[in-house]
Amino acid sequence: MSNKISETLTFECETGNYHTFCPISCVAWLYQKIEDSFFLVVGTKTCGYFLQNALGVMIFAEPRYAMAESEEGDISAQLNDYEELKRLCLQIKKDRNPSVIIWIGTCTTEIIKMDLEGMAPKLENELSIPIIVARANGLDYASTQGEDTVLAAMAHRCPEQILLIERKKVIQDSNIQNLFSFLSLEKKEETANKSKNFEKLKKNPPLVLFGSLPSTVASQLSSESKRQSIQVSGWLPAQRYTDLPSLGDQVYVCGVNPFLSRTATTLMRRRKCKLIGAPFPIGPDGTRAWIEKICSVFGIKTEGLEKREEQIWENLKDYLDLVRGKSVFFMGDNLLEISLARFLIRCGMIVYEIGIPYLDKRYQAAELLFSQNTCKNMSIPMPRIVEKPDNYNQIQRMRELKPDLAITGMAHANPLEARGINTKWSVEFTFAQIHGFTNARDVLELVTRPLRRNNNLENLGWSNLTKKETKNKI
Numbered sequence: 001m002s003n004k005i006s007e008t009l010t011f012e013c014e015t016g017n018y019h020t021f022c023p024i025s026c027v028a029w030l031y032q033k034i035e036d037s038f039f040l041v042v043g044t045k046t047c048g049y050f051l052q053n054a055l056g057v058m059i060f061a062e063p064r065y066a067m068a069e070s071e072e073g074d075i076s077a078q079l080n081d082y083e084e085l086k087r088l089c090l091q092i093k094k095d096r097n098p099s100v101i102i103w104i105g106t107c108t109t110e111i112i113k114m115d116l117e118g119m120a121p122k123l124e125n126e127l128s129i130p131i132i133v134a135r136a137n138g139l140d141y142a143s144t145q146g147e148d149t150v151l152a153a154m155a156h157r158c159p160e161q162i163l164l165i166e167r168k169k170v171i172q173d174s175n176i177q178n179l180f181s182f183l184s185l186e187k188k189e190e191t192a193n194k195s196k197n198f199e200k201l202k203k204n205p206p207l208v209l210f211g212s213l214p215s216t217v218a219s220q221l222s223s224e225s226k227r228q229s230i231q232v233s234g235w236l237p238a239q240r241y242t243d244l245p246s247l248g249d250q251v252y253v254c255g256v257n258p259f260l261s262r263t264a265t266t267l268m269r270r271r272k273c274k275l276i277g278a279p280f281p282i283g284p285d286g287t288r289a290w291i292e293k294i295c296s297v298f299g300i301k302t303e304g305l306e307k308r309e310e311q312i313w314e315n316l317k318d319y320l321d322l323v324r325g326k327s328v329f330f331m332g333d334n335l336l337e338i339s340l341a342r343f344l345i346r347c348g349m350i351v352y353e354i355g356i357p358y359l360d361k362r363y364q365a366a367e368l369l370f371s372q373n374t375c376k377n378m379s380i381p382m383p384r385i386v387e388k389p390d391n392y393n394q395i396q397r398m399r400e401l402k403p404d405l406a407i408t409g410m411a412h413a414n415p416l417e418a419r420g421i422n423t424k425w426s427v428e429f430t431f432a433q434i435h436g437f438t439n440a441r442d443v444l445e446l447v448t449r450p451l452r453r454n455n456n457l458e459n460l461g462w463s464n465l466t467k468k469e470t471k472n473k474i
Helices: 023-033 045-061 081-095 107-111 116-127 145-155 162-172 176-181 185-203 215-227 261-269 283-298 305-315 317-323 337-346 365-377 391-401 410-418 427-431 440-460 463-473
Strands: 011-013 037-043 065-069 100-105 131-134 207-210 232-236 252-255 327-330 350-356 384-387 405-408 423-425
Touching: 023 037, 023 045, 023 100, 023 145, 037 045, 037 081, 037 107, 045 065, 065 081, 081 100, 081 116, 100 116, 100 145, 116 131, 131 145, 145 232, 145 261, 207 215, 207 261, 215 232, 215 283, 252 261, 252 283, 283 305, 283 337, 283 365, 283 440, 305 317, 317 440, 327 337, 327 391, 337 350, 337 365, 337 440, 350 391, 391 410, 405 410, 405 440, 410 423, 423 427, 423 440, 427 440
Parallel strands: 011 384, 037 065, 037 100, 100 131, 207 232, 207 252, 327 350, 327 405, 350 384, 405 423
Antiparallel strands: none
16 A cells, blocks of 8 residues: 555446345334334235345334235236225224324335325325325335435425414514504514514524434434534424424424435425535544534534543543454445444544445535545545445455455355454444444444454464364365
8 A cells, every 4th residue: 555645535336236135124113213103015925025034023012014915916907006005004094093104115016107106195085194105115225225215205294384484574574663563462472472583593593303213312412412502403204203393494404324315305405494414423523523514504613522522432442442453344235334434444443445335425425525534634545435336346355455344234244254254234233323422332332243252262262273164165
């Protein structure tokens, strides 16, 4: 490696296959987050088997999702789709009475051109229950984008900020005092209150955060924002569908996950919200940068944020000693790769390559710039970013580089382990609590588990024997 530090981003595209889970797996965490919802996946038996295997561990929790299986009659258009879906939704309403039913379209509904969007409004009127259509099918790039599709569809159902529009009209009146003289005392008080509220909103504009996080993590991020005098007015999705946040042209929105580009676009273009482009709150460095960006947009000077970050780094010392100088290779799976790589670089790890199924450079612009600055501060080259990587080529590169750890999809973990490469499933980062200051330890717990296991094996004197046996087998 040359002594000259590469400060420019290197993007490559290998046009390999998308080796990721089907996006309908988003049901696993979304039905738990939106407590008054019910998810109906419309697809074939294959989709049902996938959900059964992926989410089977949750069967005793009586999950709020079901499968509407398409038969041969559906595919050959011999059955009435509307009547079948109506029968299922009536049963769901009777058994569960949810506040919203979310239809998840699959590849089959795309191929046979099932008109879910046309049927949903008609059935919604008949049943008097909201029905949202989200086509979270396998044509997407990554499993996590299922959530992106659902949240983008849900953004259309958020209420309008009508009060804000009224207040804006009041404040734009050039002579409010003259207006007061023609109004009754009651009207005077109402208008004055609207004016005061609008002035207050100009100082503290509404902020909506989007991205599905466990309630405890969402509360932590809201508390961190409150410490800097920023009030979070709502989350998309909310814990209950009936508590969806109000949206409008006076509302600021900020994402917490890198895979929500479709939701961000919908919020900006359709709902006219103002997007705050910030790095994502993963790791102490990312969380601080995320809060700082929001504060800078609102014209607020941060207080005690540096000290807060330093305390977290101090608490991570035992893990940092273990990962410092170790190398990691991201094969690409869930679109969290760039944020995780940036955090691990800040921890002192060497990142050989960041594979990623798909990269929206506009939505992740702030994260990419932050990653560049992190590498510059750590005096190391910026790792190459490979979009849509070819796994065969990646394995050849890993053979040469011999990383200490590969973060990969479940399908490749065992073959890599057999070749003597330590692995960590990327899906574990999808389900783990990795956002905010307090959860940085959980990220390093996952990363260091294979490394600590190897250390324990070495202490037992097993590692050399195992390596010899593996080489003989290969």
